[in-house]
Amino acid sequence: GESVGLHLPTLSVQEGDNSIINCAYSNSASDYFIWYKQESGKGPQFIIDIRSNMDKRQGQRVTVLLNKTVKHLSLQIAATQPGDSAVYFCAENRGRYGQNFVFGPGTRLSVLP
Amino acid sequence: ETGVTQTPRHLVMGMTNKKSLKCEQHLGHNAMYWYKQSAKKPLELMFVYSLEERVENNSVPSRFSPECPNSSHLFLHLHTLQPEDSALYLCASSQVSGSRYEQYFGPGTRLTVT
Numbered sequence: 001g002e003s004v005g006l007h008l009p010t011l012s013v014q015e016g017d018n019s020i021i022n023c024a025y026s027n028s029a030s031d032y033f034i035w036y037k038q039e040s041g042k043g044p045q046f047i048i049d050i051r052s053n054m055d056k057r058q059g060q061r062v063t064v065l066l067n068k069t070v071k072h073l074s075l076q077i078a079a080t081q082p083g084d085s086a087v088y089f090c091a092e093n094r095g096r097y098g099q100n101f102v103f104g105p106g107t108r109l110s111v112l113p
Numbered sequence: 114e115t116g117v118t119q120t121p122r123h124l125v126m127g128m129t130n131k132k133s134l135k136c137e138q139h140l141g142h143n144a145m146y147w148y149k150q151s152a153k154k155p156l157e158l159m160f161v162y163s164l165e166e167r168v169e170n171n172s173v174p175s176r177f178s179p180e181c182p183n184s185s186h187l188f189l190h191l192h193t194l195q196p197e198d199s200a201l202y203l204c205a206s207s208q209v210s211g212s213r214y215e216q217y218f219g220p221g222t223r224l225t226v227t
Contacts, residue, residue: 032214043117043203043218044156051212089156098207098214099144099168103156 008087010108019077021107023090028071030092034101035064035075039086047075047088077109085111116140117219119204125225126194134189134222136204144168144209145187146216147179151200162187163209194226 013019025033031052036044050057050064050073057064063076073090087108091101117138126132138145147159161169162181176198178190187204201223205216 034215036218041220043205043220046215046217049213049215091156093214095169097144097163097209098216099146099161099163099209100158101214101216102158105155 008106008108010110012110012112013080014112015080015082017080019075019080019084019109021075021077021088021109023073023075023104023107025071025073025090025092025102025104027092027094027102028068030094030102032093032098033064033066033073034091034093035062035073036089036091036103037084037086038089038106044089080109080111082111082113085109116217117204117206119202119219119222121222122220123223123225125227126191127227128194128196130194131190131192133191134202134204134224136187136189136219138185138187138204138206138217138219140206140208140217142206142208142217143184144207145181145184146205146207147177147187147189148203148205148218149200150203150221156203160189191224194224196226199224199226 034049035047038044048059061078065074087106089106090104094100120135144163149157159173160179180188201221203221204219207216
């Protein structure tokens with residue numbers, strides 16, 4: 001029979017607008033989180049990380065927000081550009097020294113001209 | 114992107130073949146990882162080597178056999194694979210000291226089992 005692929009949520013935004021990508025994690029003991037970006041034909045690329053003792057961290061054009069109460073993580077991209085089109089994954093660390101990351105299913109971001 | 118390299122980039126093999134995937138990291142890291150990325154599931158951790166010793170083995174079928182001869186090289190030996198093993202196999206490396214656990218990924222090997 002036909003195989004069923006993983007259905008990725010898709011977010012479409014206009015170039016120049018801000019993007020918000022959300023992620024729910026499952027383990028309340030997870031102490032470290034990373035957002036990755038994966039472009040077609042490439043491996044995941046680190047964007048930004050955050051520890052569980054923080055609720056916000058900013059990078060260049062990106063901000064990660066962590067809400068431990070509801071186990072929710074978000075990635076905000078300011079002034080979205082065509083080069084931001086990719087699949088974005090959140091990952092939660094469940095092991096010592098970052099040796100057991102569990103990845104979310106990903107969100108596909110499409111930037112419209 | 115040249116920090117972690119993987120060869121081959123594409124591989125087609127029959128179910129009775131034996132092949133190996135190779136990964137090399139040029140970042141001076143002390144941990145290396147194999148992940149499987151398929152269309153049906155999120156990115157899955159297969160094996161972890163830290164300081165050249167296997168740390169995690171997440172119940173991966175024995176038809177996948179990892180080897181880490183030194184901190185810069187990682188292999189994944191494949192034998193008697195099944196069609197459902199077709200996927201993108203990603204290698205990553207990281208430094209397990211310090212407070213940041215950022216993993217650097219290679220471009221992956223696209224494996225097709227026929």
